[in-house]
Structure formats: C-alpha cells, structure tokens
Amino acid sequence: MGILEVKGVNKRFGGLQALGDVNLSVAENSVHAIIGPNGAGKSTLLNCLVGKLIPDTGSVMFDGNSVLGRKPHEINQMGISRVFQTPEIFGDLTVMENILIPCFAKRDGSFRMHAFEGVNHETALMEKAENILEDVNMAEKRDMHAASLSRGDKRRLEMAMCLVQEPRLLLLDEPTAGMARADTNNTIDLLKEINQKRDITMCIIEHDMHVVFSLAERITVLAQGTPLVEDTPENIKGNPKVQEAYLGESQH
Amino acid sequence: MLGLNKKDAGLFTIVIVLTMLAPFILNPFPENSELAQFNAGYPDLMQRFVIFGIFAIGFNILFGLTGYLSFGHAAFLGVGSYAAIWMMKLLTLNVIPAIIMGIIFAGLCGGGVGFVARSRSGIYFSILTLAFAQMSYALAYSVLTPITGGETGLQIKATDSPLMSSVPEGEIGRANLFGLEMGSSYELSVGGWLFTFNAGYYIAAVCMLIAFYLSIRLFRSPFGMMLRAVKSNQQRMNYTGLNSKPYTLAAFVISGMYAGLAGGLMVAMDTQVGPERMFWTASGEVVLMAILGGVGTLIGPVLGAGMIKYMENIISKINDNILHQWFAFMPDGIEDFMVFIIHPFIGKGWHLTLGIVFMLVVIFLPGGLVEGGQRIGRLFGRKKRAEAEAESTAKTPAE
Incomplete structure (x- = not known):
C-alpha cells in the first residue's frame, strides 16, 4: 500500500x-x-x-x-505540496516573507486572524525559515523582492517554500x-x-x-x-x- | 514603543505630534494677512482631515493590502452615519455609543457585501461593490425614507427625545462627550494669529490616531502579510494551504468598520446625515485619496485625504477678485490675461486642479505622495553622502 x-x-x-x-x-x-x-x-x-x-x-x-x-x-x-511548471511565488513580497507564509500556514492552519502579533516576534519560525534558505543557498537574498530573482532562484525559492512545510x-x-x-x-x-x-x-x-x-x-x-x-x-x-x-x- | 519597531514608532510619533499641533501648523498665516485664506486651521476642515483620514486608512487596508478595489466604500460611511444618528435619536447625545453603533453596523454590512462581492475578483468585484453602494444610496434616498429621512436626511429634533439626553424645544440636538460639546472651541490669539482648539477635532484626532496605530499593527502582523499574499498570488496561496477567501472577507469587514467609524464621527461633529454621503462620487473620492497618497503605504492615504480636502476647501474659496489682487503688480493687460488663464482652475473649478494634480502624481509618482517624499529624502541622503565622501577625500591628502 x-x-x-x-x-x-x-x-x-x-x-x-x-x-x-x-x-x-x-x-x-x-x-x-x-x-x-x-x-x-x-x-x-x-x-x-x-x-x-x-x-x-x-x-x-x-x-x-x-x-x-x-x-x-x-x-x-x-x-501534499506542489511545485509548478512556472514558479508560483509571491512576487511582491521578500524572499523571507515567501518562506514565512508557508510556515504560518503549517502552524496556524488555513485561516487565522493574527492581526496583532508582529511577524518579527515569531523567532522560532524565523529561524526555521533562515535554515531552509541556507539549505537552498539563498540566505544572502532574504530581503530581495521575489519578483526580482532569476528564474533558477525562483524555482529554488518555490522548492524551499514547499520544503519548509515538511510535506x-x-x-x-x-x-x-x-x-x-x-x-x-x-x-x-x-x-x-x-x-x-x-x-x-x-x-x-x-x-x-x-x-x-x-x-x-x-x-x-x-x-x-x-x-x-x-x-x-x-x-x-x-x-x-x-x-x-x-x-x-x-x-x- | 507599543509593540512597534523603531521606524514605525518614529512615524507614529510624528503623526501624533502633527495631529496634536495641527491648529498651529495649519494656521501659519496671520489672521489679517492676504495669505490667511490658505489657513486650514479651522475646526470644520481639521475635523474633515482626520475623519477622511480614517476612511482612507480603512480603504487602504482592503485596496492597498489585498488589491481588491472597492468602488462602493461610501456605502459603509453612510451606514455608519445613519446608525450613529439613530443611536443619538433614541438613546443619548453622547458620541461614544453612536460611534460604536456606527462601527458595528458598517462592519455587519461589510460582512454581507463582502461575502457576495468576494465571489468575483478584479473589475467584477469593483462593479459589484459599486452596485451595492448605489443600491444603498437608492434605499436611503427613497425606499427607506421612514428610517433614513429620504432626500432631506436626518437631524436630531426635540421631538426625538433621546432616553438619556434632552433636546431643547426648537433646537437641533448637538452631540457631546460626557457634557463636552463637539462644537465648543478654545480660541488662542497670539499677535496676529488666531488658533482654534476644537473639542470635536481632538476627539476625532484621537480616534484617527488609534485607527492609525491599529493599521500599523495590522500591516506588520502575519495577517497583514497574508493579505499582501492575496494581492500577490492567490494560486500559490491556495496551494500553500491557505484559504484566501476568509482573509479577503476579514479585510473587507475591517475596512468597512473603519468607514463606519468615520461615518459615526461625521455625525458626531455635525449631527445630520443625508443620502448624498453614499453617492458613488464619495466612493470614488476615497479611491483618489489612497492613490494620491500612496496605495499600500501606511501614511499615504492620510496624506491623500488631507490633500484632497485641503484643495476642496481652500482652492474653491479663491475667486477672481483675489486673483486680481495677486496679479495687481502686473500691467493691466497681462493681469487680466493671467486671471483669465487661472480662472478655470479655482472656485468651482477646483476639480480641474485636482484632476491635473492626480494625473501628474499617477504618471510621475506611481507610488503617490509617499514616493515623492521618499525621492526627496533619497536626494538629500545622496547629497549628504556625497558631501561626506567629498570631505573624506579632502581630508586624506592632508594626512
């Protein structure tokens, strides 16, 4: 089976x-x-x-x-996570935010009104995101806008976004x-x-x-x-x- | 400070100082000088600045973060106003219950409208919200006349006899905060200057500061990040395990509540409502405010609201006589010519001026006034850096 x-x-x-x-x-x-x-x-x-x-x-x-x-x-x-044929990422957001979103999705489920917590207070998730960025060799690009990445980097980012959810x-x-x-x-x-x-x-x-x-x-x-x-x-x-x-x- | 990072805390402090000192800042010219007509420090206009600021902040939470362009936001402003004035008619002339009721009703309407409109995106979402707003306008204008007062709108009269307040016979009820009347002002005369400190303005300003603070927190929260994700790529969002629908709906309700707060405050300042508050031009105005100031920025919508309200009230006051005074130093022919050229842009033509400013901003500063500010800031930054470099290179040979 x-x-x-x-x-x-x-x-x-x-x-x-x-x-x-x-x-x-x-x-x-x-x-x-x-x-x-x-x-x-x-x-x-x-x-x-x-x-x-x-x-x-x-x-x-x-x-x-x-x-x-x-x-x-x-x-x-x-x-189940999916990587697309053409990378689907959050182009307007930074690389780090792209990774954090799946982290939140994994931890908090499909919807949560966490409107009064600061993103930068989530140290555990930040650390997790940093680690995955190092794994795909993108740590130095963490503050770049995802849309400005090269095509190869976009793919790696998308992959990292899937991996961080531990599917x-x-x-x-x-x-x-x-x-x-x-x-x-x-x-x-x-x-x-x-x-x-x-x-x-x-x-x-x-x-x-x-x-x-x-x-x-x-x-x-x-x-x-x-x-x-x-x-x-x-x-x-x-x-x-x-x-x-x-x-x-x-x-x- | 208050859970904000350094940059946001700085911005918030500046906004607090500016709003608290607004009666001084907006009245830079002495009372009897020719430039006094550019003074914006009178209560009515200052109240409008902050109230429309709240409206625009709320609109920006929806449009700036999720990218959903609501073209019917004035409906929530109107709903908030009607709810607030009914609270005053029935219960008390105190503004607090009225404002709270305005927020609640606008939030409920936001939930209903958002639920339906959210089933479509892009232009269809905008058209649906516009249709809802025009329906609300029509309801308020005619169908619901017993509740809304129809064309004439609502005022508070002695016959309404609110439970906990009394309205003197033959007078219109005025709102208060525990006895402090919204219209009451303290006037300070210094030299040629006259500064007015209005109770209503300060209450609205405190509301705006709270609203602004909450919006900063929301922008920096995971929730705010999700809303930006909605704008950026809904497909990726759904395949990341997030349901984009409740996020957009929540943003819609929050922004409706902001509009309700603005509507409630409008009633608190001036205890009357008419259906024209919900007309589609009012919805369009808040879109202009957000775009003019800078969509998706924290302070942009407030700046945009201030700019539009300033132009509406100040430029529309200028008339041909004033122009003739300005150009009096020129030879007669040229003076008349100048007045002739500028005439269409002043008085009732202030819309023309606004339109031109709007076009210039959209073409040259797509990020709105905030982007303009950033560019100026960068220009100075570069100059400073260049000076510092020049200094350091000048020093090296000496060593």
Missing part, C-alpha cells in the same frame, strides 16, 4: 478522454516519475491529485484518506524545465538530498530523461491518458513499448 493510491481515474474534457482508467501507486519515501509525450495527460493527472480538477470516476487516496472534492488548501494541509508528498511539475545543464544538475542533487534526508516522497512529472533516470526509483509511462507501463528505470529503458510511444518518437 503506497502513500498515494490512484485507482481507476477517468477524466473527460468534452469529447477528449484526457485520462482513461489511470492506476498509480506511489510508495512511501520513494521518487516516482511520470513521463509521457505531450498531451499524454500528465498535468491533468497532477491537477486531479491537488484538487484543481475533480476526476469523473475513480478514487485518489492519500495516506488512507480520499482527496477528492477537497479544495487545494485542504489537500495541502493534509501534507509528506511533494509533487513536482517539470522542475527543471528551461534550466541550464548546470542548474539542472544542482536541482537533481537538491531533490536527491531532500528525498534522502527529509523522508519526503516525491512524484515528478518530467520531460528531461536525464533528470528522470538520475532520480526516479520507479517510472510510470503515460500515453494518451492511460498508463502504458510502470517499472524500474532500467526496465523502462529497454521496454520496446515505451520506445515506440515515447523515446522512439523523440529520437526522430
């Missing part, structure tokens, strides 16, 4: 079958990658996991509880899209470290095979909305069906 269990999920958009009978099981503390050609339904599946979309049929269980019908903020409070499951939507090779390698190292040191289960959607094969312990290949195979990276590499559906296509 995995920490995330997706069973028989279907999703149609009008005449388009975006997801057809998807089953997926993500084991605790593993790194699970979902790959597939464009339009295979990877992002749709991810949106079904975080409450942005509701599947037509099927069930999505996280740690024994259904996430269906819950709002994104409720799902986050259950312990049990981290969903990453193409975490290295548009990154230079060196940055990609740094991200791979960071994610490896996160997985091993913090015991965070990760589910990654990725195009870059280098990232997938360096990180994933198991890989699910989606094609036209249905899972083609689920296996270890070694077996996926040699699987002719996958070659045909995905790798073969991309080598033209």
Whole structure:
C-alpha cells in the first residue's frame, strides 16, 4: 500500500478522454516519475491529485484518506505540496516573507486572524525559515523582492517554500524545465538530498530523461491518458513499448 | 514603543505630534494677512482631515493590502452615519455609543457585501461593490425614507427625545462627550494669529490616531502579510494551504468598520446625515485619496485625504477678485490675461486642479505622495553622502 493510491481515474474534457482508467501507486519515501509525450495527460493527472480538477470516476487516496472534492488548501494541509511548471511565488513580497507564509500556514492552519502579533516576534519560525534558505543557498537574498530573482532562484525559492512545510508528498511539475545543464544538475542533487534526508516522497512529472533516470526509483509511462507501463528505470529503458510511444518518437 | 519597531514608532510619533499641533501648523498665516485664506486651521476642515483620514486608512487596508478595489466604500460611511444618528435619536447625545453603533453596523454590512462581492475578483468585484453602494444610496434616498429621512436626511429634533439626553424645544440636538460639546472651541490669539482648539477635532484626532496605530499593527502582523499574499498570488496561496477567501472577507469587514467609524464621527461633529454621503462620487473620492497618497503605504492615504480636502476647501474659496489682487503688480493687460488663464482652475473649478494634480502624481509618482517624499529624502541622503565622501577625500591628502 503506497502513500498515494490512484485507482481507476477517468477524466473527460468534452469529447477528449484526457485520462482513461489511470492506476498509480506511489510508495512511501520513494521518487516516482511520470513521463509521457505531450498531451499524454500528465498535468491533468497532477491537477486531479491537488484538487484543481475533480476526476469523473475513480478514487485518489492519500495516506488512507480520499482527496477528492477537497479544495487545494485542504489537500495541502493534509501534507501534499506542489511545485509548478512556472514558479508560483509571491512576487511582491521578500524572499523571507515567501518562506514565512508557508510556515504560518503549517502552524496556524488555513485561516487565522493574527492581526496583532508582529511577524518579527515569531523567532522560532524565523529561524526555521533562515535554515531552509541556507539549505537552498539563498540566505544572502532574504530581503530581495521575489519578483526580482532569476528564474533558477525562483524555482529554488518555490522548492524551499514547499520544503519548509515538511510535506509528506511533494509533487513536482517539470522542475527543471528551461534550466541550464548546470542548474539542472544542482536541482537533481537538491531533490536527491531532500528525498534522502527529509523522508519526503516525491512524484515528478518530467520531460528531461536525464533528470528522470538520475532520480526516479520507479517510472510510470503515460500515453494518451492511460498508463502504458510502470517499472524500474532500467526496465523502462529497454521496454520496446515505451520506445515506440515515447523515446522512439523523440529520437526522430 | 507599543509593540512597534523603531521606524514605525518614529512615524507614529510624528503623526501624533502633527495631529496634536495641527491648529498651529495649519494656521501659519496671520489672521489679517492676504495669505490667511490658505489657513486650514479651522475646526470644520481639521475635523474633515482626520475623519477622511480614517476612511482612507480603512480603504487602504482592503485596496492597498489585498488589491481588491472597492468602488462602493461610501456605502459603509453612510451606514455608519445613519446608525450613529439613530443611536443619538433614541438613546443619548453622547458620541461614544453612536460611534460604536456606527462601527458595528458598517462592519455587519461589510460582512454581507463582502461575502457576495468576494465571489468575483478584479473589475467584477469593483462593479459589484459599486452596485451595492448605489443600491444603498437608492434605499436611503427613497425606499427607506421612514428610517433614513429620504432626500432631506436626518437631524436630531426635540421631538426625538433621546432616553438619556434632552433636546431643547426648537433646537437641533448637538452631540457631546460626557457634557463636552463637539462644537465648543478654545480660541488662542497670539499677535496676529488666531488658533482654534476644537473639542470635536481632538476627539476625532484621537480616534484617527488609534485607527492609525491599529493599521500599523495590522500591516506588520502575519495577517497583514497574508493579505499582501492575496494581492500577490492567490494560486500559490491556495496551494500553500491557505484559504484566501476568509482573509479577503476579514479585510473587507475591517475596512468597512473603519468607514463606519468615520461615518459615526461625521455625525458626531455635525449631527445630520443625508443620502448624498453614499453617492458613488464619495466612493470614488476615497479611491483618489489612497492613490494620491500612496496605495499600500501606511501614511499615504492620510496624506491623500488631507490633500484632497485641503484643495476642496481652500482652492474653491479663491475667486477672481483675489486673483486680481495677486496679479495687481502686473500691467493691466497681462493681469487680466493671467486671471483669465487661472480662472478655470479655482472656485468651482477646483476639480480641474485636482484632476491635473492626480494625473501628474499617477504618471510621475506611481507610488503617490509617499514616493515623492521618499525621492526627496533619497536626494538629500545622496547629497549628504556625497558631501561626506567629498570631505573624506579632502581630508586624506592632508594626512
């Protein structure tokens, strides 16, 4: 029994079958990658996991509880964090504030009227935020406006915002899209470290095979909305069906 | 001080000093001089400065922090006023229950309107709030005449006979604070200057200082940070485990309560209400105040409110005769020409002047008057630094 269990999920958009009978099981503390050609339904599946979309049929269980019908903020409070394809951060706020907001969300829940406490009196949370900034090498940028960061830094910031909540499951939507090779390698190292040191289960959607094969312990290949195979990276590499559906296509 | 950091405490102290000494500061010109018309230190105008300051501070909590532009905030001002005057009609002419009732009613209305309007964002939110405000205006103007007095509005008459106060026959009831009448003033004449210390002004000023203090605390609190997060990125907020809806609604209610406080104080200063207080132009005015002063800044909205009320009252008083006096030193033809040029911008044309100032501020100082102040501050800072550097370089060779 995995920490995330997706069973028989279907999703149609009008005449388009975006997801057809998807089953997926993500084991605790593993790194699970979902790959597939464009339009295979990877992002749709991810949106079904975080409450942005509701599947037509099927069930999505996280740690024994259904996430269906819950709002994104409720799902986050259950312990699922999400990193977006283009970094979603609070651009008008400073880097430090960007980290503090998830800290407050984790401690105080989805709403609290703490209108007469000072942010700078929260020493415990400040310290926690400082530590996470050091972990992602952004400590010296703490007072910068998040919007003025470089793209790579925005990604790292978003990652840090998710990590500071100590989620049990981290969903990453193409975490290295548009990154230079060196940055990609740094991200791979960071994610490896996160997985091993913090015991965070990760589910990654990725195009870059280098990232997938360096990180994933198991890989699910989606094609036209249905899972083609689920296996270890070694077996996926040699699987002719996958070659045909995905790798073969991309080598033209 | 009071849980504020050094910078905020400094700002708050300056605001306290300025408001307390306002009767002096706003009356810089001797009574009989030609410039006396620029004096703003008379009770009626000073009261308006602080009351609209409160209104704008509250508006800024909603618009400045969450980015939700309410175009119907005057409705809460009106609701606060009607609630306050009914309290005076029924219970007592003491201002405290009236003001409290104004805050409560405006807060309740804010909750209702905010709950509905919050279901949309951006321009649709603004239109919904505008629609609510115009509906309130229509209700007050005609439908609810038994409660609101319709077009003529409400005053306190002897026939109202409040439970705990008495209104003399044939007179209009005046508000007081434990016997101290709002209209009573102490006049101090020094040389050519006449300074007026008005009870109503000081009560409104204390209310504004409290309101300002609370808004500083709110800005620096985790709650304030969440409101800025609403403005910045709601998607990220929701995926961070925060429900943005109650945060916006709370901001809306708080800002409605500020408007209610302002409305209650307006009744306390001048015991009458009319529906025109809720008209959409009044809602637009507070938007101008916030933008002119600096949206999302602490002191900006108060400055904006002060500036608009000053122009409304001072520029509108200038007439052609005064202009002729000013330009009397010029040859006749040029004098007439100058008066002709300036004529549209004074008197009833003060809106034109306001419009031009507003455009200049928005184009050249998008951060409002506060940004202007910061730029001047930086200019001086740079000069000082440059001087210090020049000095240090001048010293080195001597050593």
